[in-house]
Every structure is written in structure tokens, then in C-alpha cells.
Amino acid sequence: MTAPAPAAAPAKGAAMARSSAPRSRLLSAVLVLIFAGLALAPFVFPGSQSLNVAAKICYFIVLAASFDLLLGYTGIVSFAHTMFFGIGGYGAAISLYALAPDWTSLAIGTLAALVVSVLLALLIGLFSLRVRAIFFAMITLAVASAFAILASQLGWLTGGEDGRTFRVPELLRPGTRLMDGTLFGVQINGRLAAYYLVYASMVLLFVTMLRVVNSPFGSVLQAIRENDFRAEAIGYRTVVYRVVINCIAAAMATLAGVLCAVWLRYTGPGTTLSFDIMLDILLIVVIGGMGTLYGAVIGATLFLLAESYLQSLMGAFSAATAGLPVLPQLFHPDRWLLWLGVLFILSVYFFPSGIVGRLRGR
Template identity: 50%
Template sequence: MLRRILSEDYPRSKPLTALLLIIVVSLVLGPFLFDGIRAFTTLGMICVFIMVVAAYDLMLGYTHIVSFAHTMFFGIGAYGVAMAIESMGNSFGAILVGLVGALAISFVLSLLLGLLSLRVKAIFFALVTLAVAFAFLSLVTQLYHVTGGEDGMRVRVPRELGPAFRPFEAPLPGIDIPTLLKGLLTQPWNLGQVWQESQFDLRFNGRNVMYYVLVAMATGVFLFLLRLVNSPFGRVLQAIRENEFRAEALGYRTVVYRTAVVILAALVATLAGAGFALINRYVNPENTLNFELMVFILLMCVIGGMGTVYGAVVGSTLFILAQNYLQDLLKWVGQYTAGIPVVENLLGADHWLLWFGVLFVLSVYFFPAGVVGQLRIWSMRRRSRQSPPPSGPAAEPEPEPQT
């Protein structure tokens, strides 16, 4: 059963398997393991960007298509839902209409971009997509009466997805893992009190329902793309990545495959954008269409490992955790380095962007193939060293033919 679900594409590394299990358990049980709105928002963003990065990796990692218009489709999904709710009211029908309309617009635009690859390729295609993305950003910013301009739009979700909706009357038990770990580090001699302080009552509401909808969406997208890249269609994409001219010589219409990949990635990004609008409750050009967001998506793809769907899960999780909690970590470290002139300044919470860049450089240096790719390489080398060398007649070289 597991073989069919994962399309026989296993992590192929014990450390990677353990890391993925930790991420999956944390996402599935997140509301019961982490207390506070900040942790809830972080988990929701991880689910959203797993879909966004996996779709982008389908273009970059599997087909070698460099596009800077990915955030445009992400923004179309977010603004489509927000504008439909604004005009039709906060109902599920408005969400459906906004999502379908956004998917239709993304399909048309991505089809035009895909057909553009007939004449424009490589870096020139990337530059064209960059120009299109900037033009769309300018359009959204200037249409103030429709999109809210730079102020953005507030998303009013249905009652069933809001905090007022309570599917369970009684609170559910939860254990705050960060509080538990902090207590174990600071008070290991008082386990009873640490355990008591780490427990909290979860008031399960509509926001949690929306979160699990996002978890289901991310799981479905992940399994679908995993099946896709391990299908004959995915093999053709990898052949195009390695040598497009050879793939054409074998009879494959590479333009059709490239266009299909661009369309598919755009539709997944649009779906993720709709989920972002519903979980974030607010959309503006900065958090949906900004070029900085495109750079972040590219970094997540590189950190996790290009050409691996698992890399989208690992890269998105590590990047968003570092982005949200690195500053808090530096504040905690600063408590023990106070008074040391140079170290206190370098490890200040205000310099978190510096250390964020350092972590990215270190990840590229020690994991040149990404976290997923490098862990697989190390596991393959370890298995090759542990496997016994061949012996017997099969190991003896055949004599060279006499001339």
C-alpha cells in the first residue's frame, strides 16, 4: 500500500526518512503540539509553500525551465478568492467562484507563457516572465478600487472557517513541545512541574478546520506530483532537462511537455495562493506578488534539493522555521553572550538577516545537492562501502580476445 502511495519513490536515506517523519507528524498534530497563533501561522505557511515550491521544482528541477512569474499565479489565486468574497460575501460559493475564476485566468496566462517558449528559451524566457510578473504587480498596485492597491484586501472567511465556529464543545488536550523542551533543559530535576506547565487546552475552532484543509491540500499535491514525476510523463521531463535536442530526436514534442509543465505549475501555485488568502485573512502585493517572495521560493527549492519532490517539504520547512524563529534564537543566545563586546554585537537579534544568509551559504556548501539530494548521496556511498565485494568466478575479469 505504501509503495503505491509513494509511487515507489522512497526517501532512500534513514536520516531523511527520520526528518520527513518529524515534519509530517509536526504538521498533522501541529495544533495539538504547539500553542499560540504564531506557531499556528507558521505551520499553515509551511503547508502553503510546500505546494508552491513543489510546483516550481517541477519546472526548475525536472524540466529546467526558469520562470520568475510563479508568484504572479500565486497572487492570482490569493486575489481571486479575496475579490470574490469582497463582492459576493463570505460564503463557500464565493470561495468556489473566486478559485475557479483564478484557475481559469492562470490557465490562459500560463498557456501563453508556455507557447512563448516556442521562440524564447533559456535565460530569455526567464527575463520575459520577469517582465510579465512586474507588469502584473504594477497593474494590481494601480487598480486601487478593485484590488486595494498597496493597502491590500481583508479576506472575510465563512463562519465555519473562523474562530467563532466550535465543532467540539469541550477543549481538547495539547502538549506545547517548545515549552516542554525548554523545561527539560532548564529544570530536568522537576519533571512533574515541567510536564504540567507544558499542557494546554486546545479550543478547536474553524481556523483549525481551515488548517487541516491546507494539510489535506498539501498532501494531495505532494502525492500527485510524486506520482507524476515517476510516470512516463515525468521521465520525458527529465530527458528534456538533460538534453532537449536528444528528446526531440527521439520523437517527443518537447514544446507540448514544456507548456504542460508551465500550466500545471501555475495551477498548483494558484491553488496554494487561494489557501494562503484563507489562512492568512489578508492579501497585498508585498506578501503575494513581491519579487522578494520569488527569491524565497527559489531558495527553498535549492535548500531542499532540486529535482526531488521531497525537497519541497524539507526546504519549505527549514526556510520558514529559520525565517520565523532565528531572531528568537539569537535573543536566547544573546542572554549568555551579554558583556562580550564583539560577540554581543554579532549575535544581536537585529543581525538575524546576516546569520540567515550565513546559514544559506553553509547549507549550499555542505549540501551542494540540497538536503534531500545530499542525504541520498551519503546513504548511497555508505551502502556501497558496506556491501561486500563480489567474489568467485563472476568477479574474475574475462580474458581479452586473441587477435
């Protein structure tokens, strides 16, 4: 076992054919709970803050799952994933801002962003995936940081540090009433339509990714992760597979970026390109469980719920220990990343298969 085997990889014999299934009642129950919870979120948890959290969970699921395609399934670490996320966000933002706020320009923006992302991913992949995983990690880090600076410098196009606020197609605007009165006490307006657009896209993209990893193509990726030398020896051109999955993951991240832009009606460096988001995705995928895709769902849900609600808990604890030295700072709500970092390291060591692996009982 010299190859890094991060995931619960029982991909042997008969288990292989069923590897798409959650393979655990508990895990299935949690997944059903999450998907159903997100579907009913506007009605079960009314209020704009919880709707924001739910929508953020949706596009983060897509983003984290697409990152898992690289990290968990192929065993390559990319630090440029937020770059593609940002390209999607900026693609939608720029075209909705510069052209008319309608569906056509959203489509144009999405398409343009996809083309840019895939080309860039292809270029980076061809350039650096020939060599080792480490090389790719370093080069993507460099390229992504250059891109982030570029986006903040090209103010005339991207709005610089302030980002771009824009109007979305009419159907999705908060002012749009789709029905008179309320349904279960909730107004049926454009905001709700936007949420369900994000939700439906998330489900569609997630199922697409499940399909990708459970195809013969996906099996080759896992073979590469387990032992690339052997995969090559069997006759698969590993470089081609790595580059293709890099492009697919980039395209998915781009679409997640579009969803993010449509929901927030704003795109800026802080919401898409920052390195903090890259770390968030990394934490989500590793803590959730690498190489499962379901890990991304559970990880994103827990992470964002924690980000939104745990921080206030930490704030309370910090206030309670106000008299003591250091402790208040350690539990300051802004220091929650410290604890997540610790959790992250521990999970890499002790639970390499993450929460999903735990739920599967291995």
C-alpha cells in the first residue's frame, strides 16, 4: 500500500458494480434527509437567512463534488478549482451586466465561461499533469493566484475588488410575484424560483457526476488513483484520462459559479476567487469523505450549517470565558477555521474515508 488510498476503496469484484449506491442504510437516510430538506427548505425553514444558507449549500455541493472528481477519484490535488468557480461567476455576471438581464445573455455568459474554463483546464492539464501530483498542485496554486490578481486588476471588466452587482432575468427577481397570496405561509416570488433553479441544477449536475464516476471511464480514474503505473501498464493513457477529468471538473465548477452568481446577483473576488473558498472546499471534501461524491453533499451541508450557526455558539463560549487568558481568542467566532483545520488533519490521519466512510461502518 504505497499509493495514497484516501477513499474507502472497496472497488473489488462484485462491489465495483454497486459502487454508485450509498451502501449503508444510515448513509442513505442522511442523504435523503439532506436532499429532501433542501427541496423543502423554503417552506420548512422560512426566512431569508436560511434560504441563503440552503442555496449556498446547493452550489457548494456541486463545487465540492466536482473537486472530489479530482481529489477523491483521480488522486490529484488542484488549487485552481476556485478559479473555474470564479470564471463561471464572472461569466454570468459580466454578460448579465453588460448585455440585457435576460435568459439569452445568461446562456451566452455560461457558454463563454465554460469554453474559457475548459480551454484553461486543458492547457494547465497538458502542461503539468504529465508529471507528478505535486507539480500539478504547485502550478495550479500559482496560476490561480495570478488569476485572482488579474480579476481584481481588470476593473473595467470585472468591477475590481468591488465585484459586479447585476440584475438577473425577470423571472428570478425578488419583486416578481408568481402567485397571488401565499403557499403554506410563504410568498411565491422570483426568489423562490431562483432557489428552485439552483436546487434543480444542483440535482442534475450531481447526478451527472455520479454517472461519470460510475462509468468505465470512472473506473479507470480510480485505477489511476490506486496505481497509475499499473493503469498505464494495462494500456490506459493516464495523461489523457487525467486531462479529461480535469476539464470535466473545471466545467462543473464553472456551472457552480454560474449558480452562485445567479443566486447572489453579485460576483466578486471574495465570493468566488479567494483562497479561503479553496480551503473550504478542501475541508468539505476531506471531512465529508474523499472519493465518494456523497461526502461532498454531507461535508458541504455540515460545513455551511456550522459556518452559519456554530459561529454564534463559539461566540457565546468566547464571551463566557472572557476573563480567562487566550481561551476567548481560541474560541472567537472568527477562529472556527482553526478547529476545522485540526479536525481536517485528524480526519486525514484517522478517518481517511471521512464521514461517509464512518457511516458506512468501516
